[in-house]
Amino acid sequence: MDIFKDTLILFVLSFIKEKNKMNIEPKEAEKLIKLPPDNSYGDYSVASYYLAKYGFKGKPENTASEFLNYAQVNFEQIKDFFSKIEIKGPYVNFFVHKEKFISITVKNVLKHNKAYGREYLNKPERVVIDFSSPNIAKPFGVGHLRSTVIGMSLANIYEFCGYDVLKINYLGDFGTQFGKLITAFCHYDDIDFYEFEKDPIKVLYKLYIRIHKEAQEDSGLEEDARLRFKRLEENILKTKRALEKYLENLQNGANILRKEDDWSAVKITAKNKNDFCRTEDRQYDIWSLFRGLSIEEFKRIYNLMGIRFDVYEGESQSAEFANEVVEILYKTGLAMESEGAIIIPLKGVKTPALIAKSDGTSLYLSRDIVTAILRMAKYSYNKMIYVVGSEQSLHFNQLFNIFNILKDGKNKLNNYPVFQKYASSLSGKLVHIKFGRIIGMSTRKGNLVFLEDYIDEARLKAMEKLNERDDISNNANAVTSFNGENNEKDIFTLDEKESTALKIGIGAVIFNDLKTRRDTDVNFNWDNVLSFEGQTGPYLQYTVSRINSLISRLIKENGNDITGIIGINNIMFHTLTDIKWGGASFDNNFDNNFDDEFSISERNSDFNEIYLIAKQISIFKDNIEMALNLNEPSIVSSYVLELASLFNKYYQNYRLMGQDFEYIKPRLYLLMAIKAVLTNALKLLCIPILERM
C-alpha cells in the first residue's frame, strides 16, 4: 500500500470530476501517476497527456497548467503528504514529505512483515499450473530447468497474490520411445543390477542411447520396440473405462487410482527379468517400474531445489480416453478424415490439427485434449497455465483453437452431456506461457548437460569461495589475534559449509534462469553462471546474510535499549530459519501491531539514500502485480536486484555500529524492513535464503 500515491490518485480524480463530471475508478486511474526518472523532478508526477482520455482535449501542456492551478487552490487537501508542486512541460510533479514517507513506508512493512506485498488479495480463483514435465527414464536435463523454475516462481507469485494454485507435473511417460527402452532392457543381458538399484535412471539412459544406436542398423529391434509398446498400450486399453461415466466420477470427487500408482509392487532382478520380458502383460509392469523409479528420482532433485508439486500426472493417463474422444469428434463431424488420418481444420492456422494417425493410434495433441478436459472435471479451474517452451507454440495454438471449435459446435455434442459440459467450457481458460531456449549449453565434452552436474559445478565454485574466505580469516587471526567472541560464531562446521555451498549453487543456477525475460533465448555461458558477482543469485543471498548479520550485531550491542521498544519482539524474532523457500507457504498474518513512532531526520547525511530505499520498498506491490499480469518472474528479479544494490550502497557508506541508540533505532527498523522485502522477493523466485555465508 502506498498512501501517498493513493492520495494523489484521489486528488486527480476529484479534479477530473470537478472539471468534466466524470467518475472514474481509482484502480483505472493508477496509470495517471508516474514515477519521475530522477527524484530531482519530484516524487510522483501526473502525466497530463493521459488526461486526454478523460475529456481534456487540448495540448498536454495546457492541461497540465490547468491541473496545476487546481492543485494550488486545493492544496489543503493533500498538504499532509505533499510539500511542493512543480510543472515541467506536460508533467505536474509532486514532492512528498520525505521524513513522513520513510516512516510510513517502513512501518507498513513491519506491520505486514512476511505478508508485505500481498495485503490486497485477489479473488480466490483456482489456477492450475502445468510445468517442468520431464520425460521419464531420462536424467533431469537442463532442458527442463527453465520450465521448472519459471513455473515454480509463477506458482509462488499466484499463491502470494491469493490464488488457489495447483501445481501439476505432467510426465512424458508415453510413446514409442518407451517400447524401445523396454526392448533395450530385455535385449541386453549384461545389465548391472547392482548399479541399476543404485542409480536406475542413469542405467536406463545409457541403455536407451545404446539401443538407439543399434536400432539404426538392426530393424528387428525397431520392430520389437513397436510390438512392446503396442502391448503396453493394449494393457492400458484392456481395462478402459467409459469416458462419460469416468468424467462423472471425477466431478463427484471420486478418487480413482490406477495400477501404475503402485509401482513399488514390481521388483525386477537379474533372475526374474526374463519372465517379465517374455510375458505380454508384463510389458506394462516393466514400464510401470521405470515410471515409479523416475518419479522418485525427480522428487529427489525437486527436493534439492525446494520445489514441490501437488500432483504428478502422466500422458499415459490420458491415453486411455484419447481414442474415444477422437471417435466422438469424428462421429459428430467436428473432426474429419484426411489422407487416412483424423484432423480438425482450424481457422487462422494453416496446419490442420492432426489428432489421430492413419493407424488409428492417438497423438500428443489428442492426449492433451483429453488431459485438459479431465483436469477440468477434477479440479474445475478458472485458468490453466502451461509453462512450455516457445517451440511448442503451434501445438498450443492448435489445442486452444480446438476448444474454441468445441465451444462453437457445442450442440453437436448433445449425445455426450458430461463430455459436452467440460469440453465446451475450456475456451479462453488456457494459456501458454512460453519461454526461449537455452543456447550453447553443453558440457566441456560437448553433450547434454544434466541438471545435477550443472548444480554441482556451481556448488563446487561456492565451496571454493567459502574456503578462500576461511583462509583469509585464519590469516587475520594469526596476525591480530581476535578476542574470539564473535569469531567463534562465524566459523562454519563442515556440514554447514557444505549445505551453504549447495544452496549458493542452487541460488546461482535458479537466478540465472529467472533474471531475464521469459521470451528471450538465453545464451548459456559457464563463465557467466559461475561468476557470483553483480546481478547473480549469490549476490542476493550475500546481501540478505549481510543485512541479517548487521541486524543481529546491532541487537546484541544495544540489547538493553531494544527490549523496551514496543512491537519489536514480533519482528526481531522473525528469524530467517522459519522461512520456507520454494515450498510457497505464505503468511496470512497481516498485522503485527507494530506502532512504534520513529523518524529519520532530513538533516542526516544518509537521508537521501534512505529515502531511495524506502521508495524502492514502496513499489514492491506494484512490481508483484506486474509480474503476475505478465506472468513474468524476471520483473521480481530486477526489482530485488535494485533493492539489494541500494542496500549495499548504504551499507558501504554509512556505519551503524558504535552510533547512539537514538540514531540506530529508526535505521534498525529500516534494516528489518529491507530484510523482509528481500526475503519475500527471494521466496517468490525460489532462491534459498541463507542466514550467513
Add this chain to the structure above:
RNA sequence: GCGUUCAUAGCUCAGUUGGAUAGAGCAACAGCCUUCUAAGCUGUGGGUCGCAGGUUCGAAUCCUGCUGGACGCACCA
C-alpha cells in the same frame, strides 16, 4: 516457401506497455579492507537502440519493407 519470435554498450541483459537526459551487471582501467561479511563499494571510458521509411505534440517501444538469427510447419513428444 509460410508462420511465430527476436535484434539496445566488447559480452549478458533492463528500459515502468507511446513519454522527461536510453540504464545495470560483467569485462577493461583507476581507487577503497587495523572499523557492521570485499560474493561488496566508488570513479573513468564505452551507444547512429540492426537498416530504411511511415504514424504524432513525442518512437528503443506502434505500422510497412529490408537484412540477419532462433524456433516451428501432418501421422515424434
